Amino acid sequence: MLLKVRNLSKSFQNGTKAIEDLSFDIPAGKITTFLGFNGAGKTTSLKIILNLLLPDEGKIYFENKLLKNDFTPLLKQTGVVLESARNMFYALTPMENFIYWGAQRGLNKKVARKNGLELLEKFDLLSKKDTVIFELSRGMQQIITICCALISKPKFLVLDEPTLGLDIEAVETVERILKTLASEGVAILLTTHELAFAQRIADQILLIKKGRLIYSGSKADCLDKFNQEKFITVQFSQALSNNQRAVLESIAKIISINNTTYQLILSNRKNLSHLLKFLTQFKLMDLKTKNKGLNEVVDFYMKGKNEDGSIKSGISA
Ligand SMILES: Nc1ncnc2c1ncn2[C@@H]1O[C@H](COP(=O)(O)OP(=O)(O)OP(=O)(O)O)[C@@H](O)[C@H]1O
Known part of the structure; x- marks a missing residue:
């Protein structure tokens, strides 16, 4: 060193x-x-x-x-x-x-x-x-x-x-x-x-x-640990039925729904393949994932909040 x-x-x-x-x-x-x-x-x-x-x-x-x-x-x-x-x-x-x-x-x-x-x-x-x-x-x-x-x-x-x-x-x-x-x-x-x-x-x-x-x-470690939860936005061609929504909810946490656009948090990466399998049965208009950057990490530590305003994920210092 x-x-x-x-x-x-x-x-x-x-x-x-x-x-x-x-x-x-x-x-x-x-x-x-x-x-x-x-x-x-x-x-x-x-x-x-x-x-x-x-x-x-x-x-x-x-x-x-x-x-x-x-x-x-x-x-x-x-x-x-x-x-x-x-x-x-x-x-x-x-x-x-x-x-x-x-x-x-x-x-x-x-x-x-x-x-x-x-x-x-x-x-x-x-x-x-x-x-x-x-x-x-x-x-x-x-x-x-x-x-x-x-x-x-x-x-x-x-x-x-x-x-x-x-x-x-x-x-x-x-x-x-x-x-x-x-x-x-x-x-x-x-x-x-x-x-x-x-x-x-x-x-x-x-x-x-x-x-x-x-x-x-x-x-890399810092961002990796901070990005254990994946933020995913999916736009379906039409609204999901109650049953379909329940299945989606069993795979990922739904944090917001705006018409046919769903914002999801996937807290377990193992569920990623389940999610992809679930999504293949639909016609999708859009799919986005967002990784948190250093600004969110600094916000979390400095101001005590994360992206959706709550303190519920991150890494222990
Ligand atoms: N000579 C000094 N006498 C008294 N207090 C000081 C002195 N120099 C720095 N401080 C205080 O020590 C603390 C740390 O200051 P420092 O300049 O190290 O911060 P910093 O992280 O470099 O800030 P910045 O990003 O604004 O440059 C501050 O509260 C500052 O007011």
Whole structure:
């Protein structure tokens, strides 16, 4: 495991308990997405990991070594993109920024230039190497920010709200870049409020509520467990008889009927073949199934409700 966080807690002087007893792992080659409402404790956690803030309690292990007072082994291998404009010098070109940020990381000009050129080429921005940052689009600026964070080829990349203010195309580019980096073995930890982006990009999810971790695990497991119940909408060509309805009800729960359209919940996947067999005797006008996404998962945990407003399914955190 690249990074292990154990029992992290932090309160501020004004009495705010920002995080409490957080434990999680950040593996290499995966994108871990930190989700939670404003004030949940995401930035505080990132700051502690980056040694910008001291925890009251807790331990951090990097490559299985406990970091005590010296975070250098972690910081040397970490690139950071914070949610602000302070990641770059806007009056300088990408190449000048690479040389500056490279020097901060102990790289000489030649190596910084070489690494910078490689990154620009990889992310299709070679033609902008000598354009001042001010003159680049917001999306390009964000890519250059990520390149600056990657200048010394770190194993770990931390990004706070990397898609904030970006248009769809730029979000897609950031997504492609982060997925490429993860496939090359970089461990990525990012915060985001954009759940559709998180759903596309996350391998792992950390869900934090009022400073406490309420879900930690793979996105696939999380969605799979959450989708044990299948939501199915069937439109028949004509209304069902009472008998037919009773048979349908013995297979799936009918949650609403609108003319010939039935909304069903199938809580047991074994009943799927029974349902399909039942449906083959009818002329169907439409059939839809809907999987719950991360937005429903977050709603369930954060607001305590699920799709139909009740709390009756989900996973235990
Ligand atoms: N320096 C500080 N002094 C006092 N309280 C703070 C300080 N920094 C953060 N907090 C409080 O700690 C809690 C967690 O804040 P944090 O910034 O970590 O949340 P967040 O999840 O990153 O929120 P956002 O999504 O808005 O960035 C909040 O209640 C916040 O007001």
